[in-house]
Amino acid sequence: MEAAIDTQKISMKSLPAFEALASGHRACQGCGEVLAMRLAMKALGERIIVVSATGCMEVITTPYPQTSWLVPWMHVAFENASAVGSGVAGALLALARKGRLAGGDTKIVIMGGDGGTSDIGMQSLSGALERGHDFVYLCFDNEAYMNTGIQRSSATPRCAWTTTCPLGEEQPGKQEAKKDLVGIVEKHHIPYLATATPAYPFDLMNKVRRGAQVKGPAFIHVLAPCPTGWRIPTHEVIKVARLAVQTRDYPLYEVVNGKYILGKPGKNVKPVAEYLKAQGRFKHLSENDLAAIQQEVDERFAQLQWLASRP
Amino acid sequence: MMEIRFHGRGGQGAVTAAELMARAAILDGKYAQAFPNFGPERRGAPVTAFLRVSEQPIYLREKIESPDTVVVLDPTLIDLVNVADGLKPGGMMVMNLAASGRGALAKYGDQFQVAAVDASRIAVETIGIPVTNTAILGSLIKACGITSLKTMEGPMQRRFGRLAAKNLLALQRAFEETEVPEAPAAPSPAAPAAGQEGCTYAELLQREALLVWDQLQIGCDIDLPGSTAAFHTGNWRSAGRPYIDREKCVSCGFCHVYCPDLAMNFTDDGAIEWDHRYCKGCGICAEECPKGAISMREESHEQ
Numbered sequence A: 001m002e003a004a005i006d007t008q009k010i011s012m013k014s015l016p017a018f019e020a021l022a023s024g025h026r027a028c029q030g031c032g033e034v035l036a037m038r039l040a041m042k043a044l045g046e047r048i049i050v051v052s053a054t055g056c057m058e059v060i061t062t063p064y065p066q067t068s069w070l071v072p073w074m075h076v077a078f079e080n081a082s083a084v085g086s087g088v089a090g091a092l093l094a095l096a097r098k099g100r101l102a103g104g105d106t107k108i109v110i111m112g113g114d115g116g117t118s119d120i121g122m123q124s125l126s127g128a129l130e131r132g133h134d135f136v137y138l139c140f141d142n143e144a145y146m147n148t149g150i151q152r153s154s155a156t157p158r159c160a161w162t163t164t165c166p167l168g169e170e171q172p173g174k175q176e177a178k179k180d181l182v183g184i185v186e187k188h189h190i191p192y193l194a195t196a197t198p199a200y201p202f203d204l205m206n207k208v209r210r211g212a213q214v215k216g217p218a219f220i221h222v223l224a225p226c227p228t229g230w231r232i233p234t235h236e237v238i239k240v241a242r243l244a245v246q247t248r249d250y251p252l253y254e255v256v257n258g259k260y261i262l263g264k265p266g267k268n269v270k271p272v273a274e275y276l277k278a279q280g281r282f283k284h285l286s287e288n289d290l291a292a293i294q295q296e297v298d299e300r301f302a303q304l305q306w307l308a309s310r311p
Numbered sequence B: 001m002m003e004i005r006f007h008g009r010g011g012q013g014a015v016t017a018a019e020l021m022a023r024a025a026i027l028d029g030k031y032a033q034a035f036p037n038f039g040p041e042r043r044g045a046p047v048t049a050f051l052r053v054s055e056q057p058i059y060l061r062e063k064i065e066s067p068d069t070v071v072v073l074d075p076t077l078i079d080l081v082n083v084a085d086g087l088k089p090g091g092m093m094v095m096n097l098a099a100s101g102r103g104a105l106a107k108y109g110d111q112f113q114v115a116a117v118d119a120s121r122i123a124v125e126t127i128g129i130p131v132t133n134t135a136i137l138g139s140l141i142k143a144c145g146i147t148s149l150k151t152m153e154g155p156m157q158r159r160f161g162r163l164a165a166k167n168l169l170a171l172q173r174a175f176e177e178t179e180v181p182e183a184p185a186a187p188s189p190a191a192p193a194a195g196q197e198g199c200t201y202a203e204l205l206q207r208e209a210l211l212v213w214d215q216l217q218i219g220c221d222i223d224l225p226g227s228t229a230a231f232h233t234g235n236w237r238s239a240g241r242p243y244i245d246r247e248k249c250v251s252c253g254f255c256h257v258y259c260p261d262l263a264m265n266f267t268d269d270g271a272i273e274w275d276h277r278y279c280k281g282c283g284i285c286a287e288e289c290p291k292g293a294i295s296m297r298e299e300s301h302e303q
């Protein structure tokens, strides 16, 4: 059978010409999320079926009766994308068994935003990961419910402003920590897990491709900068996402069959303040807040290093 | 009842403008409602917001199809969207337009009453940024009454806090600088907008309209993959476009990789070509080009 996913490593020279999306989508100027999605789809190629939870990417690609999608794509509710994806995977198996599926493998791609993944779609995701269907899950995390007007989600980082955690005197911004979605997914012991961001487009594409090659569930968590909700100028979207990595606020790593592999350490690590001060949603932070966040970042990174040091 | 439609771009505060005015009208003892055209937040895209003000309770809940007044916050919209769509003959247009650009208004002169103000300049001079949603309200008050500058103070204070003073100054200045001409003596009836009736499925798609029930496919299938390509987001650009310096460009392709809108693409002979139809003008390509070959500059309308 013809394999669904190309195995070649992607570089600028071998950049796939394939696009799963047409232009004319309604994403905001400078949307980092639609860029990340575009790149992920380039890596996957055309032998895919996409199941999408409700969210920015659904709204902006498919203003019914139009769609930007050039591959089979299905929109389902916030809470059940993983359940529907599991069903499609099962249906493909059944059709193949009956000899009614011509032309080789097709990969199931399930996607959701942070709301559709770490809030509302959590239980169906957990079920699908545990059952071990053959799919790639792409979580595009822009750290709030953006297209409905920037409401907080469990993925919104501590201290960030949103319209539902405004800057009160007692409570300036979100008071609670960002949910450790990647950690939760890791505890399902799936074969492939990775973090990525469109600021490192080739890293992102290759991780998506590696994930799609494993048999069973793969999960790619993508930090997707949102100029509208993060309050950043549109042209700085990539710069800010790069700062997230350079400051270790968002380290890039993979977990392959339980083994942590940390991305190459950058030469000069920048203070997290550089990342935070570039964004309007953090502009109220005091020096004390910044120091506290720096400490959190350092602790998280040390823990990651320890995990990666285990055989 | 007075019905007003606001035209702006996502992020420019058209909805806030309508809301502030509604609050002021309510403080004056009137009934008012303000709401946006439903759709996702999308910065840069042309958007509309609506305002109704009445002495009587308002039972209507739908969007405004034939306004008494339209307010245009962004001068780049005037040629892009039919801002006069459905406007009653002799109706009022409140336009943000620099004195040099007022020629564009001639076509409206014999149908409507056109009040123009350079709200962008006023906003820069008072608030420091070209956000015109408060300045334009000064012009609207001058042109249509509705409420007073005095009543606006409360809602503005509540909304802007320590920035209220600057915004009130913008409001005041725009009120003073707005010229309201006489109403045209015998307004000619507006010509029906093109494509309003009996349009094809493809035209319907382009107009971003909703389908009526008997045009829906079973399961809401969409049998035209990639059909958004008919919708040119190039008109979302409001602050310049990328220009490629061919001397510096080495065709490395990074702008192509980083463009969220597929608007930087390779031609068959390996050069990079900008697609004016879809570029939203985010500036990412200019920021990320390793050779500094792209600059964002104001657009001359040569194409």
Ligand code: SF4
Pocket (backbone or CB within 6 Å): B244, B248, B249, B250, B251, B252, B253, B254, B255, B256, B272, B288, B289, B290, B291, B292, B293, B294
């Ligand atoms: S990124 Fe710059 S140098 Fe590279 S192809 Fe684009 S314009 Fe040319």
Ligand code: SF4
Pocket (backbone or CB within 6 Å): A030, B241, B242, B258, B259, B260, B261, B262, B263, B264, B274, B278, B279, B280, B281, B282, B283, B284, B285, B286
């Ligand atoms: S400014 Fe550049 S990156 Fe942004 S949409 Fe236009 S071509 Fe693409």
